Structure formats: structure tokens, C-alpha cells
Amino acid sequence: MNIQKRRKIESFLALSFSTAAALFGLFWLIFILSDVVIHGAAALNLDLFTKDPVPPGAEGGGLRNAFVGQLLITFFATLIGVPVGVLGGTFIAEYARGTKFARIISILSDIMVSVPSIVIGTFIYAVLVKPTGQFSGWAGAIALAVIMIPVVLRTTEDMLSLVPWTLREAAFALGAPYYKVIVQVVYRGAATGILTGILLSMARVAGETAPLLFTSFNNAFFSTNMNQPVASLTVTIFNYAMGPYETWHQQAWAASFVITIFILIITILGRLLIKWRYKK
Amino acid sequence: MTRLKILAALISCLIFYAVPSAASENLNGAGASFPAPVYQSWAYDYNKATGIRINYQSIGSGGGQRQIVNRTVDFGASDDPLKPEQLKKDNLIQFPAVIGGVVAVVNIAGVKEGELRLDADTLSKIFLGEIKTWDDSRIKTLNPKTALPAKPITVVHRSDGSGTTAIFTNYLTSVSADWKSKVGEGKAVKWPVGIGGKGNEGVANYVRQTPNSIGYVEFAYAKQNKLAFTQLKNRAGSFVNPGFDSFEDAADTGDFDPKKDFYTWLNNTPGKNSWPIAGATFILLAKDKTAQSAKAAKFFEWAFKNGDAKAKELVYVPLPKSLKDKIRLYWKLNSIQ
Amino acid sequence: MKRKNPFDLSFSLLTAAASATVLLLMAGIFIILVKESSLSIEKFGIYKFITTVDWDPVKEIFGAATSIYGTFVTTLIAMLIAIPTAIGIAIFVTEAAPNFLKGPIGSAIELLAAIPSIIYGMWGLFTLAPLMSRYIEPSLQKAFGDVPVLNILFQGTPMGIDILTASLILSIMIIPFTASISRDSFNLTPAVVKESAYAMGATKWEVIKNIVLPYSKLGVFGGIALSLGRALGETMAVAFVLGNKHHITASLLDPASTITVTLANEFTEADTDLYLSSLFYLALVLFILSFVVLAVAKFFLLRAERRYSR
Numbered sequence: 001m002n003i004q005k006r007r008k009i010e011s012f013l014a015l016s017f018s019t020a021a022a023l024f025g026l027f028w029l030i031f032i033l034s035d036v037v038i039h040g041a042a043a044l045n046l047d048l049f050t051k052d053p054v055p056p057g058a059e060g061g062g063l064r065n066a067f068v069g070q071l072l073i074t075f076f077a078t079l080i081g082v083p084v085g086v087l088g089g090t091f092i093a094e095y096a097r098g099t100k101f102a103r104i105i106s107i108l109s110d111i112m113v114s115v116p117s118i119v120i121g122t123f124i125y126a127v128l129v130k131p132t133g134q135f136s137g138w139a140g141a142i143a144l145a146v147i148m149i150p151v152v153l154r155t156t157e158d159m160l161s162l163v164p165w166t167l168r169e170a171a172f173a174l175g176a177p178y179y180k181v182i183v184q185v186v187y188r189g190a191a192t193g194i195l196t197g198i199l200l201s202m203a204r205v206a207g208e209t210a211p212l213l214f215t216s217f218n219n220a221f222f223s224t225n226m227n228q229p230v231a232s233l234t235v236t237i238f239n240y241a242m243g244p245y246e247t248w249h250q251q252a253w254a255a256s257f258v259i260t261i262f263i264l265i266i267t268i269l270g271r272l273l274i275k276w277r278y279k280k
Numbered sequence: 281m282t283r284l285k286i287l288a289a290l291i292s293c294l295i296f297y298a299v300p301s302a303a304s305e306n307l308n309g310a311g312a313s314f315p316a317p318v319y320q321s322w323a324y325d326y327n328k329a330t331g332i333r334i335n336y337q338s339i340g341s342g343g344g345q346r347q348i349v350n351r352t353v354d355f356g357a358s359d360d361p362l363k364p365e366q367l368k369k370d371n372l373i374q375f376p377a378v379i380g381g382v383v384a385v386v387n388i389a390g391v392k393e394g395e396l397r398l399d400a401d402t403l404s405k406i407f408l409g410e411i412k413t414w415d416d417s418r419i420k421t422l423n424p425k426t427a428l429p430a431k432p433i434t435v436v437h438r439s440d441g442s443g444t445t446a447i448f449t450n451y452l453t454s455v456s457a458d459w460k461s462k463v464g465e466g467k468a469v470k471w472p473v474g475i476g477g478k479g480n481e482g483v484a485n486y487v488r489q490t491p492n493s494i495g496y497v498e499f500a501y502a503k504q505n506k507l508a509f510t511q512l513k514n515r516a517g518s519f520v521n522p523g524f525d526s527f528e529d530a531a532d533t534g535d536f537d538p539k540k541d542f543y544t545w546l547n548n549t550p551g552k553n554s555w556p557i558a559g560a561t562f563i564l565l566a567k568d569k570t571a572q573s574a575k576a577a578k579f580f581e582w583a584f585k586n587g588d589a590k591a592k593e594l595v596y597v598p599l600p601k602s603l604k605d606k607i608r609l610y611w612k613l614n615s616i617q
Numbered sequence: 618m619k620r621k622n623p624f625d626l627s628f629s630l631l632t633a634a635a636s637a638t639v640l641l642l643m644a645g646i647f648i649i650l651v652k653e654s655s656l657s658i659e660k661f662g663i664y665k666f667i668t669t670v671d672w673d674p675v676k677e678i679f680g681a682a683t684s685i686y687g688t689f690v691t692t693l694i695a696m697l698i699a700i701p702t703a704i705g706i707a708i709f710v711t712e713a714a715p716n717f718l719k720g721p722i723g724s725a726i727e728l729l730a731a732i733p734s735i736i737y738g739m740w741g742l743f744t745l746a747p748l749m750s751r752y753i754e755p756s757l758q759k760a761f762g763d764v765p766v767l768n769i770l771f772q773g774t775p776m777g778i779d780i781l782t783a784s785l786i787l788s789i790m791i792i793p794f795t796a797s798i799s800r801d802s803f804n805l806t807p808a809v810v811k812e813s814a815y816a817m818g819a820t821k822w823e824v825i826k827n828i829v830l831p832y833s834k835l836g837v838f839g840g841i842a843l844s845l846g847r848a849l850g851e852t853m854a855v856a857f858v859l860g861n862k863h864h865i866t867a868s869l870l871d872p873a874s875t876i877t878v879t880l881a882n883e884f885t886e887a888d889t890d891l892y893l894s895s896l897f898y899l900a901l902v903l904f905i906l907s908f909v910v911l912a913v914a915k916f917f918l919l920r921a922e923r924r925y926s927r
Binding site: 007008010011013014015017018019020021022024025026028029031032033035036039083084085086087088089090091092094095096102104105107108109110111112114115116117118119120121122123125126127146149150153177178179180182203206207208209210213214234237238241242249252253256259260263264267268271 | 622624625628629631632633634635636637638639640642643645646649650652653701702703704705706708709710712713714722724725726728729731732733734735736737738739740742743744789792793796820821822823825826843846847849850851852853856857877880881884885896897900903904907908911912915919
Binding site: 310339340341342343345346347432434439440442463464465466467468469470471474475476477478486489490492 | 671672673674675676742746747750774776777778856860861862863872874882883885886887888892893
């Protein structure tokens with residue numbers, strides 16, 4: 001066999017391997033999603049959204065409490081996490097641009113994004129749940145907010161940095177103070193990007209289970225009281241899937257279906273937004 | 281700017297909505313998964329009858345004790361009774377709520393519920409990992425008529441701190457010297473073999489999913505999931521099936537003394553028809569949180585009056601009337617209610 | 618001069634405070650974890666804690682060795698599966714695929730990262746574990762049963778709830794992280810260099826092997842370290858299928874436990890102070906571990922960035 005042919009074959013093999021790798025990845029994606037869709041769609045019904053759970057083993061009932069609880073927790077997490085993240089990102093991209101402090105915060109945020117979420121759950125248990133003597137929706141929302149902050153902070157920083165410096169200078173020339181320039185010019189320029197960051201961070205925390213286990217706990221009843229334990233979809237899925245009842249398993253699949261679709265839609269929406277905004 | 285104001289108004293509305301109106305009555309309990317079905321059923325009916333919401337979460341007995349000690353819940357539940365000294369130290373009171381039995385469940389193709397017979401010796405050796413396959417001669421001699429596969433046994437136990445484990449290991453410790461020296465008893469022990477499921481639910485689930493496995497669960501979990509429970513040889517030497525009658529037999533011999541905060545075990549009782557692995561499950565209340573404790577006591581008072589039928593339906597043994605009266609007196613003595 | 622405005626000053630202070638929360642939170646997490654685990658640190662020390670294989674709540678002996686071992690083994694196997702696959706995918710979407718497929722396939726792979734870990738766990742328990750125990754693990758046992766050394770890895774009863782299943786799920790979860798960072802790094806290889814190599818008659822594989830990979834090495838290392846950090850901290854997906862057993866085992870078909878799984882299972886249920894404190898200690902170990910790994914990841918990525926921007 002001549003060397004030319006061997007090189008060709010080698011190249012062909014390597015590229016085939018890369019194709020196989022891509023197929024391997026796609027295989028799992030399709031496998032998991034179709035499994036969730038098939039099981040979930042079969043178990044979907046109106047009761048799931050309008051009724052509360054019945055005692056274990058009994059037929060019927062739904063997960064209204066968990067849907068509402070999940071929305072509440074995610075909403076308040078966003079309400080806490082987004083302002084802190086956006087403002088923090090603003091500081092390191094604007095006032096502290098290029099300083100050592102900004103670099104440290106930026107690197108630390110990148111690390112914090114990947115800190116195991118269960119560790120954050122134990123932290124919130126120690127500082128919020130134990131001292132107040134109460135598992136609460138707030139504790140859950142704050143745990144999720146802690147996860148959101150670095151995500152939002154980093155995207156904000158990146159997006160603000162993309163706004164051309166000349167735009168700010170033009171505004172300074174008009175005599176505007178820096179804060180006005182940031183709020184009215186820079187934020188406007190980076191709005192889509194920041195929104196995307198917010199959406200992606202919401203998608204990230206909406207699927208979190210581990211930090212809620214010891215913070216918002218769970219509630220068998222419908223409750224919007226954030227000072228009390230609040231049910232969440234993810235913790236309910238964990239309990240129900242680990243549970244022995246067939247009806248629980250079905251409801252867990254249905255809940256998984258809803259939450260997966262919700263998160264995929266947000267993620268894809270975020271991606272499209274950024275593509276649309278920053279297309280060449 | 282107006283848009284911002286509207287947004288702000290909306291958000292403050294939502295926050296207002298999420299902050300409690302003091303009127304809504306909520307009580308949080310957590311702990312043992314063993315009585316969870318009956319507590320949750322009672323809570324469901326109690327909510328219908330009174331509008332009060334008792335949120336009981338099954339997190340394991342260890343969790344129930346820890347969370348009431350930390351005062352993060354209004355009542356704790358544990359199958360593993362605390363000793364009076366311990367209660368005093370943490371300023372808690374304790375009373376039984378319902379009685380149940382722990383059963384061994386198996387998943388062997390073709391073996392029906394109540395078919396397999398085990399005794400204390402085989403059961404402890406399976407969980408010690410000394411009996412490794414189902415066709416072991418020691419199991420075969422007890423079950424000459426049953427076809428047992430030559431397959432390895434998968435042991436399923438609890439992964440969390442569990443009162444069910446406390447009852448089960450208390451039983452094994454009382455019947456097997458080997459178990460006592462090698463493993464011991466407690467809510468969580470160092471298991472020689474097997475995989476761990478979270479909660480009675482988790483064990484039931486793993487047994488269902490895993491062929492040739494054996495686990496132990498509270499009887500209601502076996503019944504509701506149609507798991508094949510086994511017969512056991514009791515102290516009197518007869519093979520008994522788990523069930524309402526054999527649990528009640530075990531309960532009758534129990535020595536519940538309010539002076540000892542009802543601390544007792546119901547394992548390996550001498551009755552002729554007694555199920556050998558039974559136990560009461562206990563409620564823990566904080567003495568210093570009188571308002572919440574009174575509310576919790578009220579719930580159990582309601583359950584003692586109206587919940588017996590439901591308990592029986594789920595195969596728990598309601599407390600005998602004399603014991604209920606003792607508990608009411610105990611509440612009074614501790615100035616609750 | 619621009620800062621004289623009082624509004625400006627307060628706004629800058631507000632933003633400064635917001636950015637400082639990251640610092641405070643990281644420091645706070647560390648301090649609280651140390652404080653809560655102090656009881657256990659005093660009792661067991663550092664060396665003894667991480668080398669003790671006993672995790673025995675009855676005798677109150679707590680050692681992290683089994684959980685650390687489980688964490689390392691599941692992560693290692695997951696990386697062994699994920700790294701080649703992810704790099705293969707990155708090659709596919711940058712070099713091998715026809716142009717109309719590059720974008721869609723890249724995005725599809727990234728969607729794997731968006732699926733919540735609880736879904737991976739549930740799917741793992743109900744769908745993957747039975748398949749593993751019925752088909753894949755018995756055939757692995759058949760294939761390697763007579764091979765010395767390797768057969769140790771596949772001893773025992775295939776239950777599907779074990780290290781192998783957990784690692785496989787973990788690998789699927791981390792593939793998108795390595796893949797997307799590798800892809801981005803590959804894309805940064807200057808087209809001129811690649812084109813001149815092609816002009817000299819190099820095959821696609823030779824260009825990838827000799828030009829693209831060396832050029833983007835740092836970025837790929839960063840991506841690998843990042844997904845390593847992810848894998849160390851993953852909780853829910855593993856909690857469903859690992860079997861929660863505290864022991865050190867050579868067989869991949871045995872159940873095990875990781876730091877995260879131990880925390881998820883036992884945290885609300887620990888009864889004694891020492892038990893709870895030891896769980897906090899475990900969380901501290903995990904925090905430090907992942908901090909170091911992620912810092913290494915960041916180090917590579919920053920160096921890569923500096924190099925490409927040069």
C-alpha cells in the first residue's frame with residue numbers, strides 16, 4: 001500500500017469517527033427527548049394543572065401546587081438575581097473596566113457558575129433555614145438567585161463590552177453623566193444580549209433540584225405563602241419518580257415533559273434572540 | 281417610565297400576594313416515611329374537614345428528629361423512639377400515633393406474596409451477605425415446594441436515616457448474635473451488602489425494578505405496590521403472614537408508659553400469632569413552641585377520633601383506646617391543649 | 618470629573634456593591650461550610666477524614682474516602698467516554714460536516730446541556746438502567762469475563778443501578794461543554810494556516826491533527842477541565858442510578874456513592890450533630906475540589922484567549 005493511499009484512508013477513518021461521535025451525541029438527545037415526550041404526553045391531562053395532589057396511592061389529583069410553586073420560586077429568584085447580576089456586571093464592565101478587581105470578579109463568577117448547586121443548597125440551609133427555623137419559599141428563591149447572579153453578571157459584562165466605546169463618548173460629549181449614559185445608551189445597546197443572559201439563567205435555575213431540597217422543601221398543599229415550604233416541580237419529580245406508585249411515576253413523567261419543553265423553549269428563544277441581534 | 285411604574289406596581293402586587301395572610305393555618309411536619317401514607321391521608325381528610333393544612337413530608341426518621349431539634353418544622357415523626365433523657369435535653373415530648381409492621385419483600389419470578397418462608401436466621405444471613413443465592417440450601421429447606429432460581433440475591437436497604445431500618449435492625453440484633461456484633465442497630469447502619477433506596481418508597485421502587493432482589497418496607501408500601509412479602513417464623517415458632525391481625529397481636533404486648541415518654545419496641549414479641557417485626561411510630565413536639573404543638577396535638581386528637589378506619593384501610597393498627605387516653609393525659613401533663 | 622454628579626456616585630456604589638456580592642458569596646460559602654463542619658474537622662482532622670473508608674452513622678465514624686472515590690471514579694469514566702466523543706463532535710461541526718449541517722448539529726448537541734439533570738436521572742432510572750442490566754452489562758460480562766484484569770471491572774450482578782450507568786449518564790451531560798468550547802477554539806484557527814496546509818496536499822485529518830488541534834490545545838484543555846468541574850458536582854442525575862452504597866469497589870457493576878449523592882440523600886436526615894457536621898465537611902471538600910478544578914479550567918481558557926488574541 002502506498003503512502004498516499006494510507007493517508008487518505010487514515011483521513012477517512014478519522015472523519016468517520018467524528019461523524020460517529022456526532023451521531024452518538026444526537027442519538028442520546030433524541031433518545032432522551034423522545035422518551036420524555038412519549039411518556040409525558042401520555043400522562044398529560046387537564047387535572048395535572050388544575051388539581052392538587054391526593055394522598056399516596058389514591059387515583060387522580062394533579063400537581064397544581066408544584067406548577068405554581070415552581071413559577072413563584074423562579075419568579076422571585078429572577079427578581080433577586082437579575083438586578084444584582086446586571087448591576088454587578090455593569091460595575092466591572094463600566095466603572096471598574098480593566099481593573100484588577102473587575103478581573104477577579106469576572107474569574108470568580110466563572111468559577112461560581114459551576115459550583116455544585118447542592119453546595120449552595122447546604123449554604124442557604126445554614127444561613128437562612130436553620131436560623132429562621134423554617135423551610136421557606138424564600139430560602140429556595142434565594143438559593144436559585146445565588147446560582148443566577150454569576151450567570152447574569154458575566155453575560156452583562158460581555159454584552160456591555162460589545163457596545164462600542166465611541167457611543168459612550170458621543171453621549172459624554174452631550175454632557176450626560178456616566179450613570180445616564182449607562183442606563184440610556186449602553187443598556188439600550190446591549191438590551192437583547194442581556195435579555196438573552198437573563199433567559200438562559202432562568203432556564204438554568206428552572207431545572208434545578210438539588211438546591212431546593214433543603215430550602216423550599218416541599219408542600220403537599222397549594223400554597224403561595226413564601227414564608228412556608230413551597231412545592232416545586234423538580235423536587236416533586238424527584239419524590240414521585242423515586243416513589244413506588246404507578247400514578248406518581250406518570251405524573252412525574254408529565255411534569256418532566258412540561259419542564260423540559262419549557263426550558264428548551266426558553267433556551268432556543270435565547271439562542272435565536274442573540275443570533276438575530278448579533279448576526280453579521 | 282410609565283411602563284416601569286406599571287411593572288413595579290405589578291411586582292409589588294405579587295409580593296403582597298406571596299406574603300401570608302395570617303389567617304391561613306399551616307402546619308409543617310416531617311420525618312418517618314413508614315407512617316407517611318396514613319399521615320398524608322389523615323391530613324387530606326383533616327384539610328377537608330377543617331381547612332387547616334398539615335404538610336407532612338416523608339424524609340426519614342433521622343430527618344424528623346433533626347428538623348424538630350432545629351425547630352425547622354412544627355412536628356417531627358420518628359419510628360425510632362427517643363430515650364427520655366434525649367427528649368429532656370432537646371426539650372421535646374413524644375407519643376405514639378399508629379402501629380405498623382415491617383415486612384421483607386422479594387422480587388422473584390413466580391413467587392407470590394406470602395409464599396416464601398424465612399426465619400430469623402436466613403433473613404439475617406441474607407442481609408449479612410452470607411446467603412448469596414436464592415437456591416441456597418438454607419432457604420430451600422424452609423421452602424421445599426417453591427421453585428427458587430439459582431440467581432444471586434440483590435439486597436435492597438435504605439440509604440437514609442430511617443425508623444424502618446431502626447425497627448428492622450433492632451429485630452435482627454435481637455435475634456442474631458452475628459448481626460449484633462457485625463452491624464448493630466440504628467437508623468442508618470453500615471450495610472455489608474446491597475444497594476440503598478431513599479425512603480420506603482425508594483426501597484419499594486428498587487425491589488420492583490430489580491429481579492431477584494429482597495428488601496424491607498413498611499407493610500402498607502408492600503400492600504399498595506403489590507410486592508411479594510414473605511412469611512416469617514416468630515418467637516413462638518410459627519410461620520405467620522403479615523397483616524392486621526398479626527400486627528395487633530404484637531401491639532397488644534407493648535408496654536407503653538407515659539412516664540418513659542412511651543419509649544418501647546414491639547419486636548420479637550412472644551404472642552403465638554405475633555408478627556415478629558412491628559413497631560409504633562412516634563410524634564415529636566417542641567415544648568417551647570406551645571402554639572404549634574397544640575395545633576399538632578389537635579390534629580392527632582382529630583385523627584384518634586376519626587382516623588381509625590382510614591388507618592385500618594392502609595393496614596396500620598390504630599392505637600387501642602386505653603393508650604389514646606394515656607396520650608391525652610400526657611398532653612395535659614405537659615400543658616399542651 | 619464625570620463622577621461629580623451625586624447620582625453617578627450612588628449608581629457606581631450600587632453597582633460596586635452588586636459586583637461585590639459575588640466575592641461575598643464565595644467567601645461566605647467557604648466560611649459557613651468551615652464553621653458548620655468544625656465539629657467534624659476537630660474530631661477527624663483532614664488526613665483522617667479523607668482516608669477513612671468507614672461511613673458508619675451507628676458508631677459515628679465518618680470518613681469521606683468512599684464518597685470521594687465514587688466521585689472520582691464516576692467522573693473519570695465519564696471523561697473517558699466524553700472527551701473523545703466531544704472532540705469528535707467538535708471536529709465534525711467545524712471540519713467534517715457539510716456546511717448546512719454544521720450549525721444545526723452544533724446547536725442540537727448544546728441542547729443536551731439544557732435538559733435538567735433531574736430529567737437525566739429519571740430517564741436513567743426508568744429507561745436506561747433496565748436496558749443496561751438486561752442487555753449491555755451482561756454482554757460486557759460475556760465479552761470481558763475471561764480477560765484477566767479487565768474482568769474485575771465487570772464482576773457482580775448486573776443491576777443497572779451502578780457506577781457504569783451513572784458514568785454513562787454523566788458523560789452524556791458533559792459532552793456539550795467540552796464540545797462547544799472545543800468547537801469555538803477550533804474555529805479560531807486562522808484560515809490562512811489551514812489553507813496553506815491544504816495547498817500543500819495535506820488531508821483533512823492531517824490538517825486537524827497537525828494544525829487545528831495543536832493550535833487550539835489550550836482551549837480544549839479548558840473545556841475538558843470545565844466539564845470535569847461539572848461532572849464532580851452533578852447531583853440529581855447520579856442520585857437516581859448510583860445505588861447509594863458507601864464502599865470502595867473495583868467493579869463498575871457495583872453501586873457506589875458520590876459526595877453529592879451522599880449529601881442529597883442524607884442531609885435532611887442526619888440526626889446527630891457530628892453526622893450533620895460531617896456532611897457539611899463533605900460539602901466543603903467538594904467545594905474546594907471543584908474550585909480548584911474550575912480555577913485550572915479558567916487558567917487554561919484565559920491563556921488560550923490571550924494566545925488567540927495575540
